[in-house]
Amino acid sequence: MTVEGRAERELLRLLTGPWVARAVAAAVELGVFDRLADAPEGAAALAARLGLHPDRLGRLLRLLASVGVLEEQAGGYRSTAVGALLCRDHPSGLADLAALYDSDMFTAAWARLPEAVRTGGTAFEAAHGTDVFTYLERHPEEAALYTAGMAAGGRFASALPDVYDFTGARTVVDLGGGDGELLATVLERAPGARGVLLERPPALAAARTRLAGFVERGRCDLVEGDFLRSVPEGADVYLLSRVLHNWSDADARTVLGHCRRAMAPDGRVLIVERVLPDEERPWLSLVFDAHMMVMTTGAERTESEYEALLGAVGLTTRRILGLPLEMRVLVAEPVPEAP
Numbered sequence: 001m002t003v004e005g006r007a008e009r010e011l012l013r014l015l016t017g018p019w020v021a022r023a024v025a026a027a028v029e030l031g032v033f034d035r036l037a038d039a040p041e042g043a044a045a046l047a048a049r050l051g052l053h054p055d056r057l058g059r060l061l062r063l064l065a066s067v068g069v070l071e072e073q074a075g076g077y078r079s080t081a082v083g084a085l086l087c088r089d090h091p092s093g094l095a096d097l098a099a100l101y102d103s104d105m106f107t108a109a110w111a112r113l114p115e116a117v118r119t120g121g122t123a124f125e126a127a128h129g130t131d132v133f134t135y136l137e138r139h140p141e142e143a144a145l146y147t148a149g150m151a152a153g154g155r156f157a158s159a160l161p162d163v164y165d166f167t168g169a170r171t172v173v174d175l176g177g178g179d180g181e182l183l184a185t186v187l188e189r190a191p192g193a194r195g196v197l198l199e200r201p202p203a204l205a206a207a208r209t210r211l212a213g214f215v216e217r218g219r220c221d222l223v224e225g226d227f228l229r230s231v232p233e234g235a236d237v238y239l240l241s242r243v244l245h246n247w248s249d250a251d252a253r254t255v256l257g258h259c260r261r262a263m264a265p266d267g268r269v270l271i272v273e274r275v276l277p278d279e280e281r282p283w284l285s286l287v288f289d290a291h292m293m294v295m296t297t298g299a300e301r302t303e304s305e306y307e308a309l310l311g312a313v314g315l316t317t318r319r320i321l322g323l324p325l326e327m328r329v330l331v332a333e334p335v336p337e338a339p
């Protein structure tokens, strides 16, 4: 093949990426991965079981096998390790993420990317007429999909107590804590700690279910609130997991400033984000940076950019710990007072 042929093939791989993603999401929606997790099945039998068109399904399965989410075996198709993650009862919850990324809410926003780059505006607002969190408050079904998708995208966080020692923590405040999964994980690993989850109404409903046991035992409070206005007082740990990347520098400084003023003297802020190393360009983080540009006024920030935000409110980076999937935990503490 000519060099040109290789370049063209690579370009077509990039340009058809959205079609492949759509095919994967369609297979999730049709229940294909739920059926092919344990044993291979041929297209005709699977079509009969799921009530689908056999020829059309056969062509979809063939494509999915070519991109590695299914494999062809004697007896038909079966999920690979990657496809198995898309089973609806898989603990990863990634089927919810596939549905969310494929939703009109997201794809209509991405369609306005050129406008956002031209004007500096937010693509989501151009598409939907309001910011994402106000939109979610007005659209309960999409809010449920968003919270479920976020929860799936946040499962990496179960590793947080492995890299950061919460034993000895007294009160952990999780700001914008979503469905409560991360706070539940922390409270399970820090039996002496109390938790507070601050959220907006759509996510609070899910958090109420996940944290019910801790609330009953008096170990956790759920607070409906707005971290741009205020945060609960006096805690020693403030958790901001995938929150600051949704907000402009000015808003991020406001949230961090509230934490600095509210925190106990020995307090700290844990920022869980794809913090970009100053000298590296990791692609997954950059894809999510573009997604932040589409959806919000925020960004995935570099270590230096976080340090500048922190410095403006009297905090500083103490250390940065690694998590899976290019996520990191930036541990921030008050700037030490001059002797």
Ligand SMILES: C[S@@+](CC[C@H](N)C(=O)[O-])C[C@H]1O[C@@H](n2cnc3c(N)ncnc32)[C@H](O)[C@@H]1O
Binding pocket: 133, 150, 151, 153, 154, 175, 176, 177, 178, 179, 182, 198, 199, 200, 203, 225, 226, 227, 228, 240, 241, 242, 243, 246
């Ligand atoms: C990207 S999600 C992250 C959820 C969770 N922390 C995680 O890592 O999975 C951002 C969360 O911030 C919440 N949120 C947005 N604006 C907020 C505000 N002004 N006050 C409190 N929570 C807010 C949203 O409801 C949403 O659940």
